[in-house]
Amino acid sequence: MRIKLVLAYDGTTYHGWQIQKKEPTIQQMLEDSLARICNRHIRIHGAGRTDAGVHALGQVAHFDPPPENTGIPWQQALNSLLASSIRIVRYQQVTGSFHARFSARVKHYSYSFWTEKFFVYPQRRNFVWHAGPLNIEAMSAAADHLVGRHDFCSFMNKGTETRDTVRHVWNINFRQGCFPQETVMHIRADGFLKQMARNIAGALVQVGRGKLRPQEMEKILQHRDRSLAPATAPARGLCLEAVEY
Amino acid sequence: MRIKLVLAYDGTTYHGWQIQKKEPTIQQMLEDSLARICNRHIRIHGAGRTDAGVHALGQVAHFDPPPENTGIPWQQALNSLLASSIRIVRYQQVTGSFHARFSARVKHYSYSFWTEKFFVYPQRRNFVWHAGPLNIEAMSAAADHLVGRHDFCSFMNKGTETRDTVRHVWNINFRQGCFPQETVMHIRADGFLKQMARNIAGALVQVGRGKLRPQEMEKILQHRDRSLAPATAPARGLCLEAVEY
Numbered sequence: 336m337r338i339k340l341v342l343a344y345d346g347t348t349y350h351g352w353q354i355q356k357k358e359p360t361i362q363q364m365l366e367d368s369l370a371r372i373c374n375r376h377i378r379i380h381g382a383g384r385t386d387a388g389v390h391a392l393g394q395v396a397h398f399d400p401p402p403e404n405t406g407i408p409w410q411q412a413l414n415s416l417l418a419s420s421i422r423i424v425r426y427q428q429v430t431g432s433f434h435a436r437f438s439a440r441v442k443h444y445s446y447s448f449w450t451e452k453f454f455v456y457p458q459r460r461n462f463v464w465h466a467g468p469l470n471i472e473a474m475s476a477a478a479d480h481l482v483g484r485h486d487f488c489s490f491m492n493k494g495t496e497t498r499d500t501v502r503h504v505w506n507i508n509f510r511q512g513c514f515p516q517e518t519v520m521h522i523r524a525d526g527f528l529k530q531m532a533r534n535i536a537g538a539l540v541q542v543g544r545g546k547l548r549p550q551e552m553e554k555i556l557q558h559r560d561r562s563l564a565p566a567t568a569p570a571r572g573l574c575l576e577a578v579e580y
Numbered sequence: 581m582r583i584k585l586v587l588a589y590d591g592t593t594y595h596g597w598q599i600q601k602k603e604p605t606i607q608q609m610l611e612d613s614l615a616r617i618c619n620r621h622i623r624i625h626g627a628g629r630t631d632a633g634v635h636a637l638g639q640v641a642h643f644d645p646p647p648e649n650t651g652i653p654w655q656q657a658l659n660s661l662l663a664s665s666i667r668i669v670r671y672q673q674v675t676g677s678f679h680a681r682f683s684a685r686v687k688h689y690s691y692s693f694w695t696e697k698f699f700v701y702p703q704r705r706n707f708v709w710h711a712g713p714l715n716i717e718a719m720s721a722a723a724d725h726l727v728g729r730h731d732f733c734s735f736m737n738k739g740t741e742t743r744d745t746v747r748h749v750w751n752i753n754f755r756q757g758c759f760p761q762e763t764v765m766h767i768r769a770d771g772f773l774k775q776m777a778r779n780i781a782g783a784l785v786q787v788g789r790g791k792l793r794p795q796e797m798e799k800i801l802q803h804r805d806r807s808l809a810p811a812t813a814p815a816r817g818l819c820l821e822a823v824e825y
Contacts, residue, residue, distance in 0.1 A: 339708055382786040390703055410698075424700040453655075455669040457590040457767055538628040 337431050340365075340396045340411055341424040341484060347461040348420065351387045352394070359423060361385070365396065368416040370417060373404050382435040382578040386530065388570030391464065393424070393443070393577035397435040433580070441505065441579040442527060446520040446536040446573045447512055456514065463517055464536070464572035469543030471509050471518055477542040478507035478520075480552035489555050490535055491526045492527035493544075502526050507535070518550070521576070534561075536568035581787055582644050582676050583654055585610075585624075586669040586814065588637045592706040592816070593665065593785035596780070597639070606630070606666060610641065613661040618649050627823040628687060631813030635707065636686070638669070642680040650652035666765045678825070679712065686750065686824040687772060691765040691781040692757055692817045703794040706739035709781070711818035714756050714788030716763055720789040722794035725766075726780060726801070734800050734809045735780055747771050766821070778808075781813035 343364075350358035354366070362379060369377045371570040382395040400407070409426040409517055411443040417423070432438075447463040449456070482486075488500035503541045505523040512519040520539065522532055536557060547565070596604035599611070607624060614622045627640040645652070654671040662668070677683075694701070694709040695773075699710040716776040724750055726732075732743035750768040757764040765784065767777055783800060792810070800809045 343700050345705070392701070392703075419705050420702045422700050422702050424698075453669075455588050455667050456637070457588055459589070459665050460664050462703055487785055501596045 336402070336405065337399050337429050337433060338426055339395055339429045339435065340398075340409065340426045342394050342396065343392045343422045343424055344390060344394065344459070345420040346385060346390045348389050349387065350542060351389065352381050352383070352385045355382050361391075361394075362396075364417060364421055365413070369398060369400075371416055372407065372412050373401055374402055375400070375401065377573075380435045381440050383527070383575055383576055386533075386570050386573075388461075389573045389575070390571075391575040393574050394437070395435045397429065397433060397579075399431075414442050418445040435578075438580050439526075439578050441523055441525055442575065443521065443523045443577040443579070444527070445574045446522070446532060446568065447574070448518045448520070448536075448540070450518050451516045455547045456516065459514060459517070461571050462507075462574075463512075464540075464569050466540050469518065469540065470545065471543065473545070473549055474520075474543040475507075475509055475540045475553045477509065477539055477547070477549035478535075481556070482507060485556050486559060487528055487531055488554070488559045489561055490531045492530040492534065492537070492567060493561070495529045497528060502528065502531070522560070529569055531564060531572065533568045534564060534572055536572065538565045540568065541565045549574060581640055581647070581650065581677060582674050584674045584680065585641045585654065585658075585671045585677060587639050587641065589635060589639070589670050590665040590706070591630060591633050591635045594632065596634065597626050597629045597785045606636075606639075606751075607641075608746075609662060609666055609721050610658070613658050614643060614645075616661055617652065618646055620760065622646070624679045627684050627774070628820055630816075630820055631778075631815050634818045635705075635816075636820040639661075639820050639825075640684070640823040641672065641678045641804070642678060645678075647746065648818065661737040666760065674693050679764035680823075683825050684771075684823050686768055686770055688766065688768045688822040688824070690819045690821050691767070691777060691813065692819070693733070693763045693765070693781075693785070695762055695763050696761045704759065704762070706738065706816050707819075708757075709785075709814050711788070714785065715790065716762065716788065716791070718794055719784045719788045720752075720754055722784055722797045723754075723780075723794070725794065727752060730801050731803045731804060732773055732776055732801070734806055735777065735783070735805060736775045737749055737775040737812060740774045742773060745773055747776070754816070775812055778807060778813045778818055781817065783810045785808040785813065
């Protein structure tokens with residue numbers, strides 16, 4: 336039996352998704368809770384390895400519970416054990432051919448910018464990047480150069496071995512956030528290289544501040560050199576919104 | 581010289597506004613920062629003593645800087661020293677007759693409810709009460725009984741000496757919050773007794789859940805007995821929105 340989970344988390348105090356030796360991670364918290372339910376260690380597989388400080392509203396994970404653990408209401412059982420910073424949104428039984436990571440077709444991230452000069456809303460400090468006033472029209476025009484099938488190695492940070500750096504970005508658009516001072520970039524792609532969404536956000540902010548012209552995105556792509564591209568945007572603005580299968 | 585500050589804070593990790601012996605408080609953080617700027621201790625006076633875990637977007641405070649500290653850009657100076665959980669929104673010089681607490685005419689609080697059955701948005705867990713589905717129309721009808729000049733001692737928790745428990749509630753209304761699953765109660769009054777806003781929120785939720793009828797608010801007021809009124813709502817949903825002078 337295989338269970339698919341959809342989960343949300345406030346990533347502020349976690350060292351990302353993936354289990355580390357000492358630091359608390361989302362995967363570790365889930366596996367700890369699963370072990371208490373199943374009385375043994377169960378490996379859990381996530382769709383994406385979110386970085387430290389990155390949030391999720393629609394992360395997906397799967398695990399294979401032991402045969403004796405059938406009929407467990409996984410959402411309630413896990414939520415009653417997990418810290419309130421992690422919530423199971425829903426779960427369903429899937430076939431053994433489903434894999435949270437390898438079956439994923441499209442991932443959808445959001446990146447939230449606080450676009451006023453002063454940041455006066457400390458309740459949102461862990462969820463937005465205070466980027467200041469931005470020319471969103473220019474950013475949209477720049478983003479259009481990134482949509483499509485491209486080699487995104489200029490937008491990949493080092494740290495994972497990836498042979499194929501070509502990804503298909505389906506769309507990038509900008510919307511008003513829940514708070515009036517926030518603008519949210521939504522980006523959907525068939526996959527993301529290491530910190531690709533944050534690197535795209537960082538480059539587009541340089542356009543939004545008038546420091547790069549929109550058409551320079553083409554050049555950055557063509558250079559295939561991370562060191563020539565603008566800096567990575569902070570983790571706290573990023574949220575894994577959904578994974579499509 | 582007297583300076584008036586408007587400030588915002590995420591109250592989650594603080595033990596309220598007022599200085600305590602050991603625990604960190606907002607007033608303490610402000611006085612610590614002021615002392616670093618002025619090289620001496622300066623007392624700061626707040627408009628309202630928010631409880632532990634209560635937030636603010638428009639708390640007001642005043643202090644008298646030493647004569648040698650003129651021309652200081654207080655917003656930038658304080659924000660550069662304060663933790664990011666506290667932000668000075670603006671400041672202005674006022675006359676010596678201004679007092680943040682005693683000159684206040686009206687205070688405006690908001691209380692945020694998460695009104696869906698399941699709470700699946702951990703990023704908002706410190707800022708809303710997960711009250712579940714609520715009949716907002718019934719709550720509004722109940723709130724109407726509280727508007728006006730009344731003795732609110734049924735809605736006052738013990739802990740401060742208050743001779744006069746009569747307050748004038750100017751209005752209570754309900755609006756959609758920034759997030760679609762949130763409903764926000766706004767309440768304006770000439771003053772609030774200890775935990776009065778949270779006690780009103782707690783009582784109205786009982787109406788929203790169908791456990792009290794709207795007209796029973798009249799009875800609760802008339803009883804003048806806290807022990808007969810519903811429980812206090814959690815601190816995290818409450819926010820001091822503004823103080824009017």
